[in-house]
Amino acid sequence: MSVIQVKGISKVFGDTKAVDDVSFDVSAGKIYGILGPNGAGKTTTIRMINHIMIPDSGEIFILGQKAGPKTQPLIGYMPEERGLYKKMKVGEHLMYLARLKGMKEPEAKKSLNYWLERFEASDWKKKEVGELSKGMQQKIQFIATVAHDPDIYIFDEPFSGLDPINSELLKEVILELKARGKTILFSTHRMEQVEQMCDDICLYNHGRKVLDGNLNTIKRSFGRNTVIVEFEGDGSFFDQFEGIRFNNRSNRFVEMILGDYMTPQALLAQAIDHLEIIKYELVYPSLHEIFIQTVKESSNKRVNA
């Protein structure tokens, strides 16, 4: 069942189409990643799902209900740009936000206590937010996002600006939420996070969706077109061939796409004569590679059209 259903939404600011006729479905219990370069329309899409902005056209359904004030409490949202009232006490602040999400005071108290305990932050309740370190404030921000125990969680660029400890903690929390059957949507421009965590993805470029679906299915559809070689010797050997594109390269390692001029077998046959091959592997493309290829294709289409 679709937890979030986005149907042909568009949003225009002045002359720029921030989001242009985008549709996708997020299924229950999955981690869904929205990917794309900065300015591709990810944040605008997320704001529309949260009913912070209203699409110019198209519709959004949350658990079958049209997005609106009633669907807002169903979602826990952590925006990319985060902040809290500096002058408020931590306990009062969290209570305020939980109450705005529609929680009653006693249940909010229980939930806040649980999460404060979980993040080892119970001692901070009486402190002013401004007195806390940045890392501590980030923890408070997580708690504010999850405290009302919604079924859906949306994180916009969740790892940007987090210190390594909080990054790990957030990853842990996201996986824990998934294990409890919650649905998670997050946006990022960092591919490795998506590869590690997401079930399904949606690729954005210039306000348009260029690709979406199950991450593994997408990877398979591109085939094992990527060659990974680990070697000893002079790596400049690879430079003599036409059409090779390097995704990743160091003096003992290359990850590359061969292109149309050469098969992996032919390359291997020559490489054995020049280098000491430690590992030679054909793999699915990385998401980064998929992204570059897809964006290039869609940009070409835009130019041609």
Add this chain to the structure above:
Amino acid sequence: MSYDKLFLIFKREYLTRIRTKSFIISTILAPVAIILLIAIPIILQVSDSEKTQVIGIKDEVGTVLPRLIELNSERYVPTPPVTMDSLRSLVLSGNLDGFIEITEEHLATNKDVELLYTGSGGMGLISEIRSDIRMVLQNERLDRAEVGAVVQEILAMRPQLLTRKLTAEGEETQDTLALFMIGYIMCFIIYGAMFGYGAIIMRSVIEEKTNRIIEVITSSVKPFELLMGKVLGVGALGLTQFIIWSISASALLAIAAPVTALIIGDDAASVDAGGATTQAASEMPFEIPTIGPELWITFILFFLLGYLIYSALFASVGSAVDSESDSQQLMMPIMVPIILPMLFLGKVAQDPDSTFSVVTSLIPFFAPMLMPVRVAMTDVPAWEYALSVLLMVGTFIGLIWLSSRIYRVGILMYGKKASFKEMAKWVRYN
């Protein structure tokens, strides 16, 4: 609109502010500051200048100098019998502050009198000397003409105009100056409050933007609910402050009359228990005015309505900028209508029932400052009062609608300073 959420926001805005030191301090200090602002010039004017300027009188007539010395023996001194040039050097060397030559011609004709002086002493010195000279010359001429005591008495008469206001309940003495002062103080307080509370709203909107908490809040509530909760919460804060001021001021006024009377009464020779107060009160240099409830209500009501109008404007400016320093240019059109009534104040006080006064006090942007002055000084017809309130309420509804449309877009815009053109565009966004 969700009233639960509105109330939560209202409560937070009100409670977090009323506990701050700045609220407590401003509640205490603002009236003190205003009283000082009014009292200091009066005290300075009344108190004598510390140093008396010494003016030499070269009296060729002989009878003028004694009359001047009788008026002010410290100021006027005879000059040594030297030439005019030597007198000039006396002034330049600082032995004299100035000198005047009086000849027979000044008494016989209307010839102007000339003061040669260092230039220090200012307007006060010159006007004092002028009036002294005029009086002395006039008396000398009258004596020479032998007009007799009757004419001299007639010329010395200066009756005051006392006013008694006639109402259905009877007559009451009324001190227009005191009433104007009350209206003036109220006008001044409201004027300050428009800026003060407007700035609170604007700062609070900017704070939420720069803090980036705005997105978390708007993922739970409508921007309009947030704006309304904020405007009402801060408004309740202002109301609290105005009620504190009004109650303490009326309490002070209630005890001021007897206390002042007691102090003055102590000085007075006759201190018999019953009569002292009344007698002393009539000896007081001014009357302590009584402020009726209708004026207090006007004061609070017009502050509140004015606040609502201007807070809506300040909020939309706050939403359009990233920092307070960016707000200057956008503030201009808000500041002008707040400042203008202060320029009209004199004309309104002069004739609070003139067409000019009526019209300006009906304009919703000016009414918060001008209507209390009129109510203090005259009987404002009920229809004018009602119309003014109605127009302000209407203006507020229109402005809060407009502002909320700008606000809703502005709070999510970062990085660029919006122009008026852009803000007008936001109003039309869906």
